[in-house]
Amino acid sequence: MRRPDVVTVFDExxxxxxxxxxxxxxxxxxxxxxxxxxxxxxEPKIEDLSS
Incomplete structure (x- = not known):
């Protein structure tokens, strides 16, 4: 399901x-x-986006 050409990022x-x-x-x-x-x-990158 994951597209290798797309980076998905979720907040931690x-x-x-x-x-x-x-x-x-x-x-x-x-x-x-x-x-x-x-x-x-x-399979997103998990980042601290909300602080």
Whole structure:
């Protein structure tokens, strides 16, 4: 699922979240997923972006 030509960055606070909601690529659909599963699928860089 991860695209090697795209860098995805999540704030480190995402690692402490449970269920999150994110876009699906369609205007009429939203994805509900556990943050840990999303991190596993997307393999983002985890950075401290909010401080």
């Amino acid at each position: 606070s995402v690692t402490r979240m449970g269920t999150v909601y994110c876009g699906s690529g369609r205007a009429d659909r939203t994805v509900r997923i556990e943050a840990a599963q999303l991190i596993e699928l997307v």
